[in-house]
Amino acid sequence: MKVRTRFAPSPTGFLHVGGVRTALFAWLVARQANGQFILRLEDTDRARHVRESEQHIMDSLRWLGLEWDEGPFRQSERLSIYHEWAEKLIEKGRAYADARSPAELEMLRNESRAAGRPFLARDHRPDNPPAWEPGVPLRFKSERKAYAWKDEVMGELSFGPEAIDDFIVVKSDSFPTYNFAHIIDDHLMGISHVMRSQEFLPSIPRFLNLYEALGIEKPALATLPFVLGQDGKKKLSKRDGAKDILDYKREGYLPEALVSFMASLGWNDGTEQEIFSREELVKKFSLGRVQRSGAKFDEQRLNWTDGHFIRQKPLEELYGLSEGFWPEQAAEAGEAYRKAVLGLVQERLKFLAELPDLSRFFFAEPAGGEVKELLANPIDKQLKKTDQAEVLGLLEAARTELGQSDFSEPDISAKLNGLLEKFNTKPGILFAALRIAVTGSPASPEIAATLRVLGKEKSLSRLDRAMSLLGQSA
Numbered sequence: 001m002k003v004r005t006r007f008a009p010s011p012t013g014f015l016h017v018g019g020v021r022t023a024l025f026a027w028l029v030a031r032q033a034n035g036q037f038i039l040r041l042e043d044t045d046r047a048r049h050v051r052e053s054e055q056h057i058m059d060s061l062r063w064l065g066l067e068w069d070e071g072p073f074r075q076s077e078r079l080s081i082y083h084e085w086a087e088k089l090i091e092k093g094r095a096y097a098d099a100r101s102p103a104e105l106e107m108l109r110n111e112s113r114a115a116g117r118p119f120l121a122r123d124h125r126p127d128n129p130p131a132w133e134p135g136v137p138l139r140f141k142s143e144r145k146a147y148a149w150k151d152e153v154m155g156e157l158s159f160g161p162e163a164i165d166d167f168i169v170v171k172s173d174s175f176p177t178y179n180f181a182h183i184i185d186d187h188l189m190g191i192s193h194v195m196r197s198q199e200f201l202p203s204i205p206r207f208l209n210l211y212e213a214l215g216i217e218k219p220a221l222a223t224l225p226f227v228l229g230q231d232g233k234k235k236l237s238k239r240d241g242a243k244d245i246l247d248y249k250r251e252g253y254l255p256e257a258l259v260s261f262m263a264s265l266g267w268n269d270g271t272e273q274e275i276f277s278r279e280e281l282v283k284k285f286s287l288g289r290v291q292r293s294g295a296k297f298d299e300q301r302l303n304w305t306d307g308h309f310i311r312q313k314p315l316e317e318l319y320g321l322s323e324g325f326w327p328e329q330a331a332e333a334g335e336a337y338r339k340a341v342l343g344l345v346q347e348r349l350k351f352l353a354e355l356p357d358l359s360r361f362f363f364a365e366p367a368g369g370e371v372k373e374l375l376a377n378p379i380d381k382q383l384k385k386t387d388q389a390e391v392l393g394l395l396e397a398a399r400t401e402l403g404q405s406d407f408s409e410p411d412i413s414a415k416l417n418g419l420l421e422k423f424n425t426k427p428g429i430l431f432a433a434l435r436i437a438v439t440g441s442p443a444s445p446e447i448a449a450t451l452r453v454l455g456k457e458k459s460l461s462r463l464d465r466a467m468s469l470l471g472q473s474a
């Protein structure tokens with residue numbers, strides 16, 4: 001069998017992780033079988049259509065490296081095809097024009113409700129439907145039938161006949177509904193595996209009935225469990241703050257990290273492995289290992305994953321990617337200096353938009369108020385318990401020692417370690433105080449490396465300044 005999969009978004013807005021994960025799984029199934037991945041824009045809901053959305057969808061897929069082999073196809077450009085197939089349905093006696101107004105249908109619905117019965121359109125077929133012509137909705141004539149089938153993810157499924165009803169296939173604006181158009185397109189485009197979100201599951205019995213009516217063989221169906229929001233309860237949605245996938249690009253996440261993270265939303269390879277390269281995913285992915293229950297979107301885990309991929313990046317490459325993310329204070333700094341800074345913060349960076357906060361002190365003197373406050377009222381556990389005069393003494397001693405250093409990293413380390421011994425103090429005290437003095441922050445890369453990159457002149461002048469600030473408050 002030729003494997004052909006598709007991603008069929010409705011261009012009604014931006015893509016978020018939930019939608020793109022569907023695309024990723026479809027892409028993986030195609031790639032691992034040397035098959036094709038097709039992009040189809042399901043733009044038949046004219047009221048919800050957003051023009052820029054198409055470009056946005058394509059930009060998102062390209063950024064993630066989910067290139068499509070065919071398309072984009074647009075359903076709005078294929079109306080005559082759907083009309084032909086609508087005629088076929090009519091010929092087979094499986095569709096009827098439904099000229100009733102929405103108000104009339106609403107009345108029937110209310111009657112059923114009042115009688116405590118579920119409303120089924122098939123119980124209310126018009127007696128003498130007019131011949132179908134464009135402008136009148138066309139409705140599929142369904143059969144009362146139970147279905148059992150195998151879903152590639154959910155396993156054996158079955159529904160009773162109450163799950164099937166007559167439904168509109170062509171609307172009054174001549175556009176087909178999703179329910180109809182996707183069946184025709186999947187057939188004509190030779191789609192072998194349909195992967196889509198759980199929200200379509202209740203509609204599948206209707207689709208099965210339509211396949212039969214049209215004499216179309218159904219493709220393999222794979223129902224993907226929801227991606228759930230942070231609370232683990234509700235489906236991740238734009239309404240509840242799901243982010244545009246391109247926001248992650250803007251914030252300097254790496255596409256390979258998003259791909260690995262999205263694959264792990266509801267899938268694993270049966271081991272503890274949590275991070276996967278694209279190549280590994282193509283090799284290992286299988287629909288059979290997609291879990292059946294919802295997968296929680298956890299931004300912390302995404303950050304952790306991105307941090308992992310950032311640490312793996314060769315410095316040169318990361319430097320190329322960092323353009324546009326530097327703090328404005330870095331504008332004057334040279335390339336070698338920036339690279340040295342990046343090499344230090346790479347360890348702690350979770351995504352590139354964190355670069356300014358993690359690196360600013362390398363380019364600009366930290367605010368005096370901050371340094372003074374952190375030294376006078378430390379938050380570090382050990383520093384907190386240390387007398388201010390003692391801290392001042394340690395800084396003075398460090399100033400003297402570092403003044404005699406050649407500022408190579410081993411020499412800085414040796415001098416600082418010497419001080420630890422001499423004063424019988426701890427890194428949690430001496431290094432913490434030094435860190436605040438030169439960076440204005442309780443956290444920074446390793447202290448000797450930080451001093452080395454900052455350079456002798458700046459390091460010493462910041463130490464002098466910190467001592468005078470602390471002296472004032474003591």
Ligand code: GLU
Pocket residue numbers: 007008009010042178182195196197200
């Ligand atoms: N247009 C549908 C959507 O955006 C596609 C569902 C499908 O993949 O069949 O959700």
